[in-house]
Amino acid sequence: MVQSKKQKYMFLAFCLIPTFIMFAIFTLYPLFSGLYYSFFDWSGSSQNKEFVGLSNYIKLISDEIIPRTIIHDYFLVVTKVIGIMILAMFFAVALTQLRIKEAPFYRIVFFFPNIMSVVVIGILWTFIYNPSLGLINSGLEFLGLESWTRPWLGDENWALPSLVLPSIWAGIGLFMLMLMGGIANVSKSYYEAAEIDGANEWQQFWKVTLPLVWPQIKISVLYIVITTLNGSFIIVQVMTGGGPNNSTHVMGSYLYQQAFVQYNFGYGATIGVMILIISLITVLVLQFFMRRDKVEY
Amino acid sequence: MKRSVGEILGRTGIRITLILWSIAVLYPIIWMFIGSFKSNAEIYANPWGFPESFNFQNFATAWSNYNIDTSVFNSFIVTIVGALLTLVLAIPTAYAIERIKFRGSNLLFMLYVSAMMIPMVLGWIPLFFLLADLNLLDNIFGLAIVYAVSQLPFSIFVLTSFMSTIPKSLEESAAMDGMSPYGVLLKIITPLSMSGIITVTIMNAIQFWNEYFMALIFLQSKDNYTLALAIDFISSEAQYTNAWGTLFASLVIAIVPVIILYAIFQQRISKGMAEGAIKG
Numbered sequence: 001m002v003q004s005k006k007q008k009y010m011f012l013a014f015c016l017i018p019t020f021i022m023f024a025i026f027t028l029y030p031l032f033s034g035l036y037y038s039f040f041d042w043s044g045s046s047q048n049k050e051f052v053g054l055s056n057y058i059k060l061i062s063d064e065i066i067p068r069t070i071i072h073d074y075f076l077v078v079t080k081v082i083g084i085m086i087l088a089m090f091f092a093v094a095l096t097q098l099r100i101k102e103a104p105f106y107r108i109v110f111f112f113p114n115i116m117s118v119v120v121i122g123i124l125w126t127f128i129y130n131p132s133l134g135l136i137n138s139g140l141e142f143l144g145l146e147s148w149t150r151p152w153l154g155d156e157n158w159a160l161p162s163l164v165l166p167s168i169w170a171g172i173g174l175f176m177l178m179l180m181g182g183i184a185n186v187s188k189s190y191y192e193a194a195e196i197d198g199a200n201e202w203q204q205f206w207k208v209t210l211p212l213v214w215p216q217i218k219i220s221v222l223y224i225v226i227t228t229l230n231g232s233f234i235i236v237q238v239m240t241g242g243g244p245n246n247s248t249h250v251m252g253s254y255l256y257q258q259a260f261v262q263y264n265f266g267y268g269a270t271i272g273v274m275i276l277i278i279s280l281i282t283v284l285v286l287q288f289f290m291r292r293d294k295v296e297y
Numbered sequence: 298m299k300r301s302v303g304e305i306l307g308r309t310g311i312r313i314t315l316i317l318w319s320i321a322v323l324y325p326i327i328w329m330f331i332g333s334f335k336s337n338a339e340i341y342a343n344p345w346g347f348p349e350s351f352n353f354q355n356f357a358t359a360w361s362n363y364n365i366d367t368s369v370f371n372s373f374i375v376t377i378v379g380a381l382l383t384l385v386l387a388i389p390t391a392y393a394i395e396r397i398k399f400r401g402s403n404l405l406f407m408l409y410v411s412a413m414m415i416p417m418v419l420g421w422i423p424l425f426f427l428l429a430d431l432n433l434l435d436n437i438f439g440l441a442i443v444y445a446v447s448q449l450p451f452s453i454f455v456l457t458s459f460m461s462t463i464p465k466s467l468e469e470s471a472a473m474d475g476m477s478p479y480g481v482l483l484k485i486i487t488p489l490s491m492s493g494i495i496t497v498t499i500m501n502a503i504q505f506w507n508e509y510f511m512a513l514i515f516l517q518s519k520d521n522y523t524l525a526l527a528i529d530f531i532s533s534e535a536q537y538t539n540a541w542g543t544l545f546a547s548l549v550i551a552i553v554p555v556i557i558l559y560a561i562f563q564q565r566i567s568k569g570m571a572e573g574a575i576k577g
Contacts, residue, residue, distance in 0.1 A: 008397070011478040015393035016405070019386040019449065026446040027412055030420030030427065037422060044426075091318070094311045109319050111567050112326075115555055117507030119525045120548050123532045124325050127541070133344040135325075169321065177571040201304075223574050230416035234510050238529065252418050259422050260514055272419030279416050 037269035092179035111173030122238030182216035355546035368527035382445035391456035459493025
């Protein structure tokens with residue numbers, strides 16, 4: 001291309017600088033100053049901002065609710081990974097291997113909840129769990145299992161597990177599609193070879209499909225873990241607000257409550273730093289355990 | 298191919314599972330539509346059945362008594378402004394990263410991409426005060442800017458991969474003919490990456506339309522509520538007023554645009570999301 005160095009740099013600046021300035025102001029600066037705020041005791045107005053060193057972090061360690069929020073987050077991570085991966089894998093295999101005519105219909109339907117707003121999903125499911133009108137309790141009564149009915153979201157022991165079902169319901173489609181993409185790339189000749197060797201469908205799944213879609217499985221698990229640790233508080237906020245009696249608070253919803261409901265902005269930022277560190281460590285550890293040489297036959 | 302009895306049974310079992318899960322997905326959604334046409338008395342008497350008659354009273358109540366009209370308007374503004382701003386910011390950067398050789402281009406790309414993995418919740422506290430200082434707190438345009446920047450990493454990521462498929466010869470011959478790099482970007486690259494631009498825009502628009510938590514933090518007055526906040530408000534009111542019909546009507550209002558987009562762009566949306574997740 002015929003253009004001077006100066007023109008090239010002018011054009012580069014035009015392309016990159018405005019975008020980067022916006023990114024720096026609205027993403028980088030808030031993250032770093034969040035880190036900075038975590039060393040202050042601050043209720044929001046500038047007069048009340050006081051440097052307190054590590055005392056927010058000491059408070060964090062001695063706060064009895066914090067370990068519960070971490071456990072709740074990991075409970076959601078583990079149940080979601082297991083529930084979503086098993087069902088998504090089942091559906092992905094069923095829709096690709098069995099040559100079902102209606103496969104496109106299932107694909108379209110199963111994916112749809114992925115693009116629904118968390119607010120809509122949360123409110124819909126709050127009503128499904130409604131103690132007197134909800135589908136679950138009505139269904140149990142219909143089946144004669146009245147002793148099993150309970151106020152799901154109002155019950156300290158059942159509220160958190162009740163949040164898993166909507167998350168799985170809403171999440172499956174995307175991971176099903178990701179796995180289907182992986183399965184579609186597996187050459188048919190492997191299955192033919194396995195069939196000649198006398199492998200049944202179940203063995204084919206374990207020996208051919210699973211190893212060859214391992215990259216997609218790995219990415220799916222990582223993606224579920226990251227989105228849960230970074231975003232589980234949204235469904236919590238909509239469906240229970242952290243209650244009853246803190247039994248569903250996750251790290252993010254506790255941050256929201258501390259910072260934006262009780263105006264402990266410094267302490268809220270400290271919780272934010274904790275979320276950042278925990279999710280980075282989790283991703284690194286997972287990547288270490290899930291590394292596995294690419295299988296090639 | 299001969300099939301054993303076990304295989305046929307297995308296939309039937311799989312079919313039944315598929316059908317059951319379809320019902321599990323569709324029934325609550327369909328029932329939400331049905332509920333929006335029922336009176337409250339009917340919802341109590343027969344929460345999961347069909348309405349005796351279709352009435353639009355719930356929609357009228359939601360529309361006029363609960364400010365849904367303002368919220369729908371706000372949501373549209375935030376969605377459109379946010380999606381356009383994302384494009385204006387993302388297209389030039391994606392082009393420069395993908396096509397122009399400069400030192401640090403890989404580093405810049407990694408910086409944007411790694412931002413997709415960072416939990417932004419930590420940044421929301423300073424962002425709250427930053428917006429307050431800029432007079433953009435409780436302002437739908439402030440929210441649109443925050444939305445646009447939040448989707449920058451994803452948009453740059455998808456657009457660079459789309460642009461990498463455009464043959465270089467087209468730009469080169471346009472430059473030979475004396476077209477400036479600005480002209481190449483605007484008249485050659487932008488039209489040729491339209492497919493990627495559409496995908497990114499639809500996904501961002503759905504994201505902005507649905508978004509709840511940033512709106513909850515950064516908007517305060519009811520006149521500025523987006524639809525997600527308005528619905529959340531009706532929902533918390535319904536605990537006391539039991540205005541379930543109105544709540545369902547507002548849920549339907551929120552979901553219909555998404556259903557329309559999904560009906561038109563189904564393949565684009567599902568492919569875009571799956572690929573975005575895989576490459577990220």
